[in-house]
Amino acid sequence: xxxxxxxxxxxxxxxxxxxxxxxxxxxxxxxxxxxxxxxxxxxxxxxxxxxxxxxxxxxxxxxxxxxxxxxxxxxxxxxxxxxxxxxxxxxxxxxxxxxxxxxxxxxxxxxxxxxxxxxxxxxxxxxxxxxxxxxxxxxxxxxxxxxxxxxxxxxxxxxxxxxxxxxxxxxxxxxxxxxxxxxxxxxxxxxxxxxxxxxxxxxxxxxxxxxxxxxxxxxxxxxxxxxxxxxxxxxxxxxxxxxxxxxxxxxxxxxxxxxxxxxxxxxxxxxxxxxxxxxxxxxxxxxxxxxxxxxxxxxxxxxxxxxxxxxxxxxxxxxxxxxxxxxxxxxxxxxxxxxxxxxxxxxxxxxxxxxxxxxxxxxxxxxxxxxxxxxxxxxxxxxxxxxxxxxxxxxxxxxxxxxxxxxxxxxxxxxxxxxxxxxxxxxxxxxxxxxxxxxxxxxxxxxxxxxxxxxxxxxxxxxxxxxxxxxxxxxxxxxxxxxxxxxxxxxxxxxxxxxxxxxxxxxxxxxxxxxxxxxxxxxxxxxxxxxxxxxxxxxxxxxxxxxxxxxxxxxxxxxxxxxxxxxxxxxxxxxxxxxxxxxxxxxxxxxxxxxxxxxxxxxxxxxxxxxxxxxxxxxxxxxxxxxxxxxxxxxxxxxxxxxxxxxxxxxxxxxxxxxxxxxxxxxxxxxxxxxxxxxxxxxxxxxxxxxxxxxxxxxxxxxxxxxxxxxxxxxxxxxxxxxxxxxx
Numbered sequence: 259x260x261x262x263x264x265x266x267x268x269x270x271x272x273x274x275x276x277x278x279x280x281x282x283x284x285x286x287x288x289x290x291x292x293x294x295x296x297x298x299x300x301x302x303x304x305x306x307x308x309x310x311x312x313x314x315x316x317x318x319x320x321x322x323x324x325x326x327x328x329x330x331x332x333x334x335x336x337x338x339x340x341x342x343x344x345x346x347x348x349x350x351x352x353x354x355x356x357x358x359x360x361x362x363x364x365x366x367x368x369x370x371x372x373x374x375x376x377x378x379x380x381x382x383x384x385x386x387x388x389x390x391x392x393x394x395x396x397x398x399x400x401x402x403x404x405x406x407x408x409x410x411x412x413x414x415x416x417x418x419x420x421x422x423x424x425x426x427x428x429x430x431x432x433x434x435x436x437x438x439x440x441x442x443x444x445x446x447x448x449x450x451x452x453x454x455x456x457x458x459x460x461x462x463x464x465x466x467x468x469x470x471x472x473x474x475x476x477x478x479x480x481x482x483x484x485x486x487x488x489x490x491x492x493x494x495x496x497x498x499x500x501x502x503x504x505x506x507x508x509x510x511x512x513x514x515x516x517x518x519x520x521x522x523x524x525x526x527x528x529x530x531x532x533x534x535x536x537x538x539x540x541x542x543x544x545x546x547x548x549x550x551x552x553x554x555x556x557x558x559x560x561x562x563x564x565x566x567x568x569x570x571x572x573x574x575x576x577x578x579x580x581x582x583x584x585x586x587x588x589x590x591x592x593x594x595x596x597x598x599x600x601x602x603x604x605x606x607x608x609x610x611x612x613x614x615x616x617x618x619x620x621x622x623x624x625x626x627x628x629x630x631x632x633x634x635x636x637x638x639x640x641x642x643x644x645x646x647x648x649x650x651x652x653x654x655x656x657x658x659x660x661x662x663x664x665x666x667x668x669x670x671x672x673x674x675x676x677x678x679x680x681x682x683x684x685x686x687x688x689x690x691x692x693x694x695x696x697x698x699x700x701x702x703x704x705x706x707x708x709x710x711x712x713x714x715x716x717x718x719x720x721x722x723x724x725x726x727x728x729x730x731x732x733x734x735x736x737x738x739x740x741x742x743x744x745x746x747x748x749x750x751x752x753x754x755x756x757x758x759x760x761x762x763x764x765x766x767x768x769x770x771x772x773x774x775x776x777x778x779x780x781x782x783x784x785x786x787x788x789x790x791x792x793x794x795x796x797x798x799x800x801x802x803x804x805x806x807x808x809x810x811x812x813x814x815x816x817x818x819x820x821x822x823x824x825x826x827x828x829x830x831x832x833x834x835x836x837x838x839x840x841x842x843x844x845x846x847x848x849x850x851x852x853x854x855x856x857x858x859x860x861x862x863x864x865x866x867x868x869x870x871x872x873x874x875x876x877x878x879x880x881x882x883x884x885x886x887x888x889x890x891x892x893x894x895x896x897x898x899x900x901x902x903x904x905x906x907x908x909x910x911x912x913x914x915x916x917x918x919x920x921x922x923x924x925x926x927x928x929x930x931x932x933x934x935x936x937x938x939x940x941x942x943x944x945x946x947x948x949x950x951x952x953x954x955x956x957x958x959x960x961x962x963x964x965x966x967x968x969x970x971x972x973x974x975x976x977x978x979x980x981x982x983x984x985x986x
Contacts, residue, residue: 262728263727264726266339266725267352267724275328277324277356279712284320285317289317290698290699292310293695295878296310297692300879307371311804313371315804319370320363323366326470326611330475331359333481334421335352338418340727342405342411342418343410345405369387370383373799374444374445375804376448377801377804378435381462381466385436388432392429396429398425406422410729410730410731415481416480416494419748420473421474422758423473424477427468427473428466434458437449439903441892441896441900447837447900448903449904453520453521453522453780453838456516456519456838457516457525457769462512463512464511468509472508472574475574476504479547479567486557486621487551489554500543504536506764508536509763509764509766510528510531511529511585514529514585518814520812520829520831530585532765533581541579544574544575544578548572562638562641566620567613570611570614573609580602584598596844597690599659599842599843604648608644608701612644616644620637623712627716629715629719632712637708640705647702647703651701653693655690665682681874684875688876780833782830783831785962788905788983790954791916793951795951797839800839803880806839807843808877809845809849811840811959812848813850849956849959853960853961859934861953862938862949863935866879880949883949887948888946893916894915894916897912898912923954925972926945931943
């Protein structure tokens with residue numbers, strides 16, 4: 259059979275590799291800054307754009323989508339053409355994908371620090387950027403599928419299965435979770451509310467971890483471990499079981515992030531059951547990777563590529579055992595909202611995603627530069643800094659998280675909370691936060707060392723922009739029907755992709771559809787009303803400042819929580835919450851019943867200087883809220899958008915909204931002045947500043963269920979029957 263000659267594009271591989279390194283180091287440094295802010299709350303506190311709440315989503319987006327994202331494409335653009343024995347289908351699409359992805363990352367840098375933020379974890383970017391992500395993802399998918407279609411190999415290797423699942427599932431997750439109603443160019447509200455929004459968000463959030471940080475890296479594992487060890491994968495049959503069971507089961511597990519919340523119990527139970535089942539395929543994959551090294555373990559001692567791979571795959575096994583354990587209700591009751599989850603997440607991110615990424619960089623860079631690694635010794639130094647850094651990061655978070663939770667739940671012999679002041683539990687953790695910062699610093703030192711080593715490798719080599727290869731001419735991949743069913747399926751990429759789509763849709767549909775269609779899942783509460791325009795403004799400021807990154811709004815039905823915060827949260831209290839703001843971490847206390855607990859003046863002083871009301875607090879100050887004007891101009895558009903997603907504001911109410919907003923703001927400001935708070939440190943407290951809207955929102959939280967008063971009664975529009983809310 260004649261051979262055809264073709265060339266692989268190493269240029270696109272190099273671009274994604276450089277981007278992964280640069281954004282990785284930047285993302286790690288932003289993480290270190292926010293870690294230091296928990297030890298030194300005033301660190302860079304004078305710059306609003308660098309406040310904790312705004313930097314945290316920048317850190318997560320930088321590490322997940324900029325570092326890990328570019329690393330995924332680095333691995334795919336290197337391995338896919340070589341597995342298909344064909345160059346990428348379109349060099350132009352490859353470059354559109356690269357530059358489009360980098361522009362999306364830059365847009366995140368230009369929006370998140372300025373408070374342009376949807377509040378949804380790992381999906382904080384606003385609607386125009388969501389559209390750009392969709393388009394660029396489609397470009398990537400077309401290029402990948404078409405490359406597979408024109409391959410010179412009959413069957414699809416295991417790594418390609420995982421790449422296909424990544425493309426299909428991330429597309430579905432992103433589109434469904436991004437259904438939102440634009441209010442302005444950079445502000446939107448999700449079409450889902452409350453419980454439904456929480457379910458969709460954590461269906462997305464959990465599976466973003468599964469199909470962005472797991473399946474593509476599993477594909478990378480299946481390609482690079484055999485290549486680095488020069489051995490075939492341990493078991494082809496285990497690969498089949500691993501792949502199909504993993505993608506089918508993973509999609510069901512999202513509700514385990516919402517145990518003991520207002521999510522219907524049946525959905526929570528499904529999340530727990532499928533999370534426990536997930537151990538089997540996850541460990542099957544881990545063992546398949548490690549057992550591939552049978553007879554080659556001596557190479558691990560010498561080869562830094564294999565060291566990073568082995569530690570990464572081992573960390574994957576640890577994290578995928580820990581995750582299902584955390585979905586058991588009694589374990590979740592202790593770990594959820596605590597720093598334990600931060601340790602769990604970083605165990606996977608630093609060692610699994612970070613380990614495999616640096617393994618790829620050390621494997622690919624010398625090959626595309628036709629040289630040897632500049633220094634194996636430096637690579638080993640990097641490996642130990644990375645491993646020890648991760649250990650110093652993760653263990654204090656595990657220890658601190660359990661300590662934190664036990665402090666929250668401890669009662670005295672008289673039946674009273676031993677630590678009724680939440681702050682008492684926070685200050686105990688500061689030494690753990692310091693150790694975490696040391697661990698993060700070690701990891702960064704390792705990453706910088708690795709970057710230097712790779713840079714020197716490129717300087718001593720000669721870059722090969724295109725790499726020639728040859729293979730037999732294209733054959734009919736579907737020809738020959740005597741093979742077993744899966745081998746036949748592997749020769750049909752379109753049918754394979756369609757089957758993947760079916761597998762990942764089943765769980766999501768079964769969990770979401772009944773939550774929307776069955777009314778008894780979300781019982782309504784008559785006294786719960788929509789937010790007033792001023793409270794909408796305050797809520798949007800709360801989101802912009804990232805307050806939900808530290809404060810939950812979900813009181814679980816535990817005695818320790820109802821004693822501390824008040825009555826547990828009900829599903830019907832969130833029916834007008836677009837988006838839901840339940841949070842996933844309690845660096846500060848829960849705020850769902852904060853309304854009416856303190857006077858307005860307390861909130862004024864607390865936001866200006868938290869230590870003035872809570873000595874020793876590590877909460878950042880927000881003095882700029884006393885000086886920045888609230889946004890009156892766009893409130894009609896925001897009321898319109900909220901009505902479009904189901905909040906029952908009356909038709910035409912947007913014309914009265916600004917008047918109501920000003921009236922409520924004047925009322926709060928007048929009461930502050932009457933109590934002697936007309937200024938703080940020479941800053942005048944006026945009714946047009948953001949702090950007034952924030953106070954209005956905080957004072958509204960959790961009070962409707964009492965039914966004591968209608969918050970709309972005192973507004974000017976209430977004098978016109980039906981002017982503000984349509985009765986349902």
